[in-house]
Amino acid sequence: MFASFVHTVYTLAFATILLLVVGGALLAVTARNLIHCFFGLVGALLGVAGLYYNLGSPLLAVMQVMIYIGAVCVAIAFGLTLTRKQGEEGMRPLDIKAAIPVVLVVAMLSATLKSLAGREIVASARKIDESRIGWMLLGDYLLPFELISILLTVAVIGAVTIALINRRI
Amino acid sequence: MSISPVTIVCYLLGISAVVGLNAVILVWLERKVAGHMHFRYGPMEVGPHGLLQTLADGIKLLGKQFLVPDAADRPLFLLAPVVSLVPIFVAMVPLPLGETLQAWELNIGLLLVVALGLLNTLGILLAGWGSNNKYALLGGSRAVAQILAYKIPLLLCILTIIMMAGSYSLRQIALAQKDGWYILYQPLLFIIYIVTITLETNRSPFDFSEAESELVAGFHIEYSAMGFSLFFLAEYSYMFIAAALASILFLGGWQGPFLPGPVWSLLKLYGIIFLLMWFRWTFPRLRIDQMLHLGWKILLPLALVNFLVTAGVLAL
Numbered sequence: 001m002f003a004s005f006v007h008t009v010y011t012l013a014f015a016t017i018l019l020l021v022v023g024g025a026l027l028a029v030t031a032r033n034l035i036h037c038f039f040g041l042v043g044a045l046l047g048v049a050g051l052y053y054n055l056g057s058p059l060l061a062v063m064q065v066m067i068y069i070g071a072v073c074v075a076i077a078f079g080l081t082l083t084r085k086q087g088e089e090g091m092r093p094l095d096i097k098a099a100i101p102v103v104l105v106v107a108m109l110s111a112t113l114k115s116l117a118g119r120e121i122v123a124s125a126r127k128i129d130e131s132r133i134g135w136m137l138l139g140d141y142l143l144p145f146e147l148i149s150i151l152l153t154v155a156v157i158g159a160v161t162i163a164l165i166n167r168r169i
Numbered sequence: 170m171s172i173s174p175v176t177i178v179c180y181l182l183g184i185s186a187v188v189g190l191n192a193v194i195l196v197w198l199e200r201k202v203a204g205h206m207h208f209r210y211g212p213m214e215v216g217p218h219g220l221l222q223t224l225a226d227g228i229k230l231l232g233k234q235f236l237v238p239d240a241a242d243r244p245l246f247l248l249a250p251v252v253s254l255v256p257i258f259v260a261m262v263p264l265p266l267g268e269t270l271q272a273w274e275l276n277i278g279l280l281l282v283v284a285l286g287l288l289n290t291l292g293i294l295l296a297g298w299g300s301n302n303k304y305a306l307l308g309g310s311r312a313v314a315q316i317l318a319y320k321i322p323l324l325l326c327i328l329t330i331i332m333m334a335g336s337y338s339l340r341q342i343a344l345a346q347k348d349g350w351y352i353l354y355q356p357l358l359f360i361i362y363i364v365t366i367t368l369e370t371n372r373s374p375f376d377f378s379e380a381e382s383e384l385v386a387g388f389h390i391e392y393s394a395m396g397f398s399l400f401f402l403a404e405y406s407y408m409f410i411a412a413a414l415a416s417i418l419f420l421g422g423w424q425g426p427f428l429p430g431p432v433w434s435l436l437k438l439y440g441i442i443f444l445l446m447w448f449r450w451t452f453p454r455l456r457i458d459q460m461l462h463l464g465w466k467i468l469l470p471l472a473l474v475n476f477l478v479t480a481g482v483l484a485l
Contacts, residue, residue, distance in 0.1 A: 006174060035245065035298050042291060062280045070287035074316055077294055081310030130277065130337075 014054065020047030038080060042073050059130045180272045184261045192405040196223045198439075199446055206450040233394035238301065241391060245299030250392070250399035253292030256285040257406040264413050265340045266438075267423045267430035278339040282414060283327060286369060289407055290316040293371075293378055293388045296400070300391040308387025311457060312371070312378035318464025319368035325472035326362045329355065329479050330418045339414075343422030352419040355479070359419045361472050363444065366411040368464070370404065372445055374452040375460055382454075412441040 020043050027040025049064035137145050197212070197220060204211025212219030237246055263278030265271040275281060290312050297309015331337060333354070334345040352359045368375045379387040389400045416422060416437035423430030455463070 009174070033242075035242075039245070039248075039295065058275070059277050059280070062277055062284050066280065066284035066287065069291070070284060070320065074287070074290060074313060074320075077291075078310075078313045078317060081294075081306075081313055 013050075017047050017050035017054065020044065020050065022047075034080060034083075038073070038076060041076075042069055045069055045073065059133070180262070181258070184258055184272065187261065187409070188257060188402060188406050191409045192402045193223045193227070195405040195408065195442065196226070196401070198442075199449075202443065202446045203450050206447075227398065230394055230398045235394040235396055236391075238391050240301045242299040242301060245295050246391070249292050249296035249299055250396050250403070251292075252295055253289060253403035254399050254406075256288040257403060257410065260285040260410050261406075263339055264410070265343060265417065265422060266413070266434040270423075270431050270434075271340065274338065274340055277337045279327065279331065279337050279342065279414075282339070282410060283324070286407065286410065287316065287320065289369075289403065292400075292403065296392070297378070297388040300388070302391055304384045304386070304390050305388050308378040308380070308384050308390075311380075312388065314457065315368060315371075315375065315377055315460065315464075318461050319365045319468070322361055322464065322468035322472040323365040323369065325469075325476050326358055326365065327418070329358055329472075329476045332476075332479060332483060339417050339422075343417050343424065346421040347424060350419060350421045355419070355475070357471065358475050359415075361468055361475070362415060362419065363441070364463075364468060366415060367445060367448060368460070370408050370411055370445065372408075373449040374455050376449075376454060377457050377460065380454065408442055408445060409438070412438045412445070415441045 024040045024043030024045075024047060028037050028044060029040075031037045031040060045064065045068040048068075049061040052058075052064055053061035200222070201211040201219070212222040215221045215225045237243060260282045262272045263275040263281055265274070293312040294309045297305045297307075297312070300306070330342060330351060333351060334342040336342060336345070371378055377387075378384075379389070381387075384390070389397055392400060413434070416434065420437045422437075423434040425433035425436075428436075
């Protein structure tokens with residue numbers, strides 16, 4: 001009895017995660033109010049963290065929450081609070097051009113699903129040791145890892161430069 | 170995945186009990202500490218030394234009407250207290266309060282607690298924006314500026330400890346301090362950490378988003394009855410979590426002579442909470458620019474230098 005109960009709970013949890021991802025993403029692109037868009041984005045990113053957890057990587061899930069919600073979204077929120085309260089009048093309504101990405105996404109998704117149809121999807125129960133990720137990032141993949149940090153440094157320097165140009169001293 | 174549903178329900182009940190009891194005790198303690206620091210007694214009427222005062226206040230708040238302002242953004246306004254409170258139930262799961270007193274030993278426990286602690290700001294921002302009130306909005310935007318200033322020093326502190334202990338697991342970090350608490354090796358880091366958790370829990374001298382004397386009550390100005398009390402439950406629970414982390418990261422967690430583990434845990438934890446209360450009732454509030462200066466120009470370089478020196482010493 002417990003087994004079926006647990007199964008129902010997991011199904012419900014998975015449905016909630018999917019609802020968060022899809023609903024949040026839809027809210028983020030369709031809402032008229034900027035702050036609603038923002039919280040749609042937060043919901044979608046939180047849902048993606050749930051998906052990572054479901055796929056067997058709690059580390060990635062926690063990192064998703066920490067980086068995307070704790071850092072990226074907070075930075076966006078900081079920008080939002082400094083802009084004028086826009087939304088209703090500041091945004092244009094969706095026009096016909098918005099249909100192009102919708103068609104593309106639907107085509108891609110249906111192609112992916114069609115290629116998967118009939119195949120059995122096996123979840124790998126193999127647990128990846130988190131410390132191995134660290135060893136690989138600082139071992140075999142050291143060069144790409146360092147290149148990414150250079151990219152970030154360049155972005156930071158660029159932001160500071162832009163801020164300094166418009167500053168009257 | 171093999172934990173039985175009964176166990177999960179028991180854990181949830183236990184955590185809810187901790188959240189509720191902790192808030193009741195801390196609100197009473199806060200008023201008592203404030204009173205004695207002002208040379209008065211604080212609450213004395215309900216129960217011995219006013220012990221049941223918070224309970225009476227809680228019942229009163231339950232009976233009040235929850236009002237939503239006409240101009241408020243209704244969904245955001247209703248969601249905000251929930252967003253503040255819910256992460257706490259997850260963040261308390263990996264906290265070890267004793268040798269065996271831990272809901273779930275998780276090898277990335279520390280990261281989980283820190284990541285969920287950052288979500289508190291989103292609740293404050295939601296409340297600030299959803300209330301459609303200028304004081305609330307100012308409080309919300311201050312909370313966001315504040316999180317940007319303290320987050321990096323906080324993460325650097327935690328990274329240093331992770332480096333010393335060689336693990337993300339809170340249990341392993343506490344066990345690594347069997348021979349000497351990290352506060353003895355890292356006194357500067359402990360000070361930085363205490364300052365950042367005062368910032369994280371929005372407490373005076375850094376209570377910019379609330380700031381009674383400038384912003385009236387800041388982000389929760391429009392909240393009445395249970396909405397208001399949920400914010401307070403969240404605030405005191407975040408204090409509990411931040412103090413628990415401090416006791417595990419720097420004071421060896423549940424380890425100590427003579428007394429059993431959970432008693433040591435609670436002693437250390439409430440000792441740190443008392444320190445935070447002491448700050449609140451002795452220091453005047455800083456200005457927001459002074460806080461940004463402190464965060465970006467003092468705490469961040471100090472934490473960074475400390476991190477590099479620790480890395481150098483460990484490498485030798």
